Amino acid sequence: MINYPSSKLPDIGTSIFSVMSGLANEHKAINLSQGFPDFNCPEPLMQLVTKYMQEGFNQYAPMPGMPQLREKISIKTEKVYGYRPNPDTEVTVTSGATEALNAAITAVVKPGDEVVVLEPCYDSYVPAIRLCGGAPIFVPLALPDFSVDWDMVKNRISSRTRLIIINTPHNPTGAVMSKQDLDMLASITDGTDILVISDEVYEHMVFDGQQHYSVLQHTALRERSFVISSFGKTYHTTGWKIGYAVAPAPLTAELRKMHQFITFCSVTPLQLAIADFMDNQTHYQQLPDFYQAKRDFFCEQLKGSRFEIIPAAGTYFQLAKYDSISDEYDLEFTKRLTVETGVAAIPVSAFYHDKTDNKYLRFCFAKSEDTLKAAAEKLVKL
Numbered sequence: 001m002i003n004y005p006s007s008k009l010p011d012i013g014t015s016i017f018s019v020m021s022g023l024a025n026e027h028k029a030i031n032l033s034q035g036f037p038d039f040n041c042p043e044p045l046m047q048l049v050t051k052y053m054q055e056g057f058n059q060y061a062p063m064p065g066m067p068q069l070r071e072k073i074s075i076k077t078e079k080v081y082g083y084r085p086n087p088d089t090e091v092t093v094t095s096g097a098t099e100a101l102n103a104a105i106t107a108v109v110k111p112g113d114e115v116v117v118l119e120p121c122y123d124s125y126v127p128a129i130r131l132c133g134g135a136p137i138f139v140p141l142a143l144p145d146f147s148v149d150w151d152m153v154k155n156r157i158s159s160r161t162r163l164i165i166i167n168t169p170h171n172p173t174g175a176v177m178s179k180q181d182l183d184m185l186a187s188i189t190d191g192t193d194i195l196v197i198s199d200e201v202y203e204h205m206v207f208d209g210q211q212h213y214s215v216l217q218h219t220a221l222r223e224r225s226f227v228i229s230s231f232g233k234t235y236h237t238t239g240w241k242i243g244y245a246v247a248p249a250p251l252t253a254e255l256r257k258m259h260q261f262i263t264f265c266s267v268t269p270l271q272l273a274i275a276d277f278m279d280n281q282t283h284y285q286q287l288p289d290f291y292q293a294k295r296d297f298f299c300e301q302l303k304g305s306r307f308e309i310i311p312a313a314g315t316y317f318q319l320a321k322y323d324s325i326s327d328e329y330d331l332e333f334t335k336r337l338t339v340e341t342g343v344a345a346i347p348v349s350a351f352y353h354d355k356t357d358n359k360y361l362r363f364c365f366a367k368s369e370d371t372l373k374a375a376a377e378k379l380v381k382l
Contacts, residue, residue: 065093
């Protein structure tokens, strides 16, 4: 009889996103759980993919990414953030932002290192830290606005702190960091060797006239940071899994060592199509208004419900507090909502290491108005 090795992640099961999407499919519920649009990407972008496939660009891309795409990323970064990274040594195309995050964490975290993680947080951070032998150090975001308590962050830093991970705009809460937040992070890390990962995949989804402040705009932070972005979020193509990382040359060199043994490269015709489509600046410039309209529509439809709603400042997720409806644990309430009401969401406790339950659900509003209206009609009956 084979003695199979013990699990390296014994307390990690199937992702909550897969669980809730599976439950939604099983019960034919409206799926506002997993973060994907139910509408298509721009038609010209799809035509470009077909063009490059038919022209024979179907073999391996260069490991760091197609040169054309890295050049376009560099140009766009300068236009949007006023900083032009070197496309050869500071830009890497990855198989989605999750792979970029994994490669960055794996590149710099060694056994015994500590990584400061702000909770609630995207669920890939902590497993990657632990697989490297690192220790996640959790700092809860402050309710009700999910702001960062920088004094608490400072108090959690030790001589073993290797990395701080931030996410703005923030999944799952929709909170957006200010310039003052980045200044505080710069002050805390000044004079140290602490590195930063800035997960900015929702960079073009900031609402109500606010601005997304990127680490790439902050000279002191830029020199110690990996900045992660996602074409899947920007172009409504989550299934393509194309993202990228911008980092100083020494950090990029280490990230690429990991990247080459995780996926080696990303899909060639998709990269070339995106490179061409990036000339269309109007698409990402209009995204804030596009998604704010969806947020506003969804929130308006929920006005007659018993959920407490504070409109999200960014991302395409909306939190809803349900404590006036039920005192159930959020996972149980979410499952019942899916089965009995026919709307699937994500319980926010899934984004905490200790499953903290503050009675919040996360709904994805990257959907058509028909989908959002149908979901809201069900939710207001609770």
